[in-house]
Amino acid sequence: MNINNFINKDKKLLNHGHHGGEIYNSSLKSSHQVLDFSTNINPLFTHDLIKQSYMDSIYEISKYPDTYSTDLRRELVNYFQNKITIKNLIVSAGSMDLISIFCDTFVNLNDEVIIYQPTFSEYTWAVQKNKGKIINVYRKPEDNFQINSDSVIEEMTSKSKIIFICNPNNPNGLLENPRDLIKIIKIASEKDILIFLDEAFIDFCGESNSLVSNISSYNNLFISRTFTKFFGIPGLRIGFGVSSPEIIDLMNRFQNLWPVNSIAQNIAIKMLRSSALIKETLKLISEEYRFLLNELNQIPGLKIYPSQTNYILLNLESTGFSAPELKIKLLKEGILIRDCSNFEGLDNYFIRINIKTRDLNKKFIASLKEIMRSENKI
Numbered sequence: 219m220n221i222n223n224f225i226n227k228d229k230k231l232l233n234h235g236h237h238g239g240e241i242y243n244s245s246l247k248s249s250h251q252v253l254d255f256s257t258n259i260n261p262l263f264t265h266d267l268i269k270q271s272y273m274d275s276i277y278e279i280s281k282y283p284d285t286y287s288t289d290l291r292r293e294l295v296n297y298f299q300n301k302i303t304i305k306n307l308i309v310s311a312g313s314m315d316l317i318s319i320f321c322d323t324f325v326n327l328n329d330e331v332i333i334y335q336p337t338f339s340e341y342t343w344a345v346q347k348n349k350g351k352i353i354n355v356y357r358k359p360e361d362n363f364q365i366n367s368d369s370v371i372e373e374m375t376s377k378s379k380i381i382f383i384c385n386p387n388n389p390n391g392l393l394e395n396p397r398d399l400i401k402i403i404k405i406a407s408e409k410d411i412l413i414f415l416d417e418a419f420i421d422f423c424g425e426s427n428s429l430v431s432n433i434s435s436y437n438n439l440f441i442s443r444t445f446t447k448f449f450g451i452p453g454l455r456i457g458f459g460v461s462s463p464e465i466i467d468l469m470n471r472f473q474n475l476w477p478v479n480s481i482a483q484n485i486a487i488k489m490l491r492s493s494a495l496i497k498e499t500l501k502l503i504s505e506e507y508r509f510l511l512n513e514l515n516q517i518p519g520l521k522i523y524p525s526q527t528n529y530i531l532l533n534l535e536s537t538g539f540s541a542p543e544l545k546i547k548l549l550k551e552g553i554l555i556r557d558c559s560n561f562e563g564l565d566n567y568f569i570r571i572n573i574k575t576r577d578l579n580k581k582f583i584a585s586l587k588e589i590m591r592s593e594n595k596i
């Protein structure tokens with residue numbers, strides 16, 4: 219039997235890209251020995267809060283979870299101060315799930331999808347899986363990788379069907395101007411183009427920068443959000459999408475039944491109520507960004523890209539190190555960074571680091587400076 223003859227011919231076979239957080243890699247002795255600066259997760263892990271909700275939820279696992287996460291959607295309506303309704307919401311197993319369902323719902327053979335690169339690589343995977351045609355447009359380092367709304371509008375053609383925009387973008391972390399985004403969304407709507415707006419990191423910038431509260435004004439906008447990054451629970455796999463009731467209804471029909479387990483649904487509700495964690499995180503990230511910026515600026519040749527979220531993109535070219543070289547050297551010190559060479563549109567001089575607590579940031583800076591010193595780079 220040749221199993222390849224059995225494959226669904228309407229779908230394309232692809233591998234996923236490499237991402238941060240390769241702590242399960244067998245070359246690392248133990249994930250606990252590695253300080254992971256490669257993923258963009260909130261370092262304030264709320265152990266006690268999670269433990270309590272976990273224990274409270276444990277008895278619920280003997281029944282199926284609510285497939286539509288009704289309680290969590292109600293809590294989200296509260297969180298967004300009734301500016302959205304329960305019908306604007308879909309809950310999913312992380313925002314990766316939303317990217318996949320969105321493309322399964324809307325991408326057909328040869329549909330043109332514009333992606334602003336470099337960005338999260340799984341948009342490409344989800345579009346190509348459905349045999350859509352990717353149109354890559356490149357953000358420029360000299361613009362700090364920010365998109366330009368006038369250029370985005372010019373890039374829309376009669377063949378464009380969907381545009382993916384990540385705000386703030388991964389890997390650079392710079393926030394787009396909400397007015398520019400609104401201009402793009404309005405013009406796209408006139409041209410019958412759907413916008414997928416990935417706000418996976420927007421919580422770090424404050425809700426006023428999110429377009430969630432404006433959702434009722436747009437019929438062509440889908441926003442993906444996640445509990446992974448700001449609430450620091452990637453292992454639970456939970457996110458949510460916000461859009462028009464029509465788009466949500468269509469996507470519900472492409473989603474699996476029972477996509478999110480009851481423990482994750484309950485913990486997400488507790489997370490939304492944890493205003494102390496939210497405040498503390500925003501304070502920590504802005505203080506630690508300034509600390510890291512000051513320290514990194516002391517390293518000659520290091521190009522630092524501005525960020526408004528919990529990670530920083532760096533270009534190493536003038537230091538004489540490539541990203542893979544520095545990654546290996548830091549790994550010997552027990553620190554894992556994100557080598558960004560595999561981001562479409564970046565070369566092998568870019569790395570991304572996660573902003574953590576002061577003691578961990580100090581360890582990272584000390585190791586980085588030591589490596590630079592030992593190679594006479596500073």
Ligand SMILES: Cc1ncc(COP(=O)(O)O)c(C=O)c1O
Pocket residue numbers: 237311312313314315338384388416418443444445446452455456457
């Ligand atoms: C921009 C962006 N969107 C979405 C995701 C997927 O996150 P999750 O599926 O954990 O919500 C990631 C993960 O790295 C990301 O960087």
